Structure formats: structure tokens, C-alpha cells
Amino acid sequence: MDEDNEDNVETQEQILQQVAIMQSEHSNLDAVIERLGQDLPFDQLELQRLKKRKLILKDEMAKLRSRILPDIIA
Secondary structure (H helix, E strand, O other): OHHHHHHHHHHHHHHHHHHHHHHHHHHHHHHHHHHHHHOOOOOHHHHHHHHHHHHHHHHHHHHHHHHHOOOOOO
């Protein structure tokens, strides 16, 4: 039973590392989007792609975080 608990902790640590990497990329995208919006004229298509990637990252982070949280039976 301790072995299962250790595997679970390792998995949680790996998930937290993935979330941290994604958060970093999300922040970087936010900065790039901000700079791109300031430059005139700006590439609307590129801006849309960056925003879409940012949204995908946000969804993926939420999914990973939900794997860490214990299931609560209502």
C-alpha cells in the first residue's frame, strides 16, 4: 500500500511540474500577445493563433489540476 502511495506522490509531483511549465508558457504568451497588440499594424491571424494556444494551455492546466484534487462525492 505504501508503494501505491509513493507512485501517487510521484505522479502528483510530475503533474505539478507539467502545470508549472504550462504556466510559464501561458505567461510568456500573455507578454507576446501584449507586445504584438502594441505594434501597429499587427498580424491579426498570428494574434488569434497565440490567443488560441493560450486558451488551450489554460484548459490543459485545469485538466491536470483536476487530476491532483481528490474526488469529492456530493
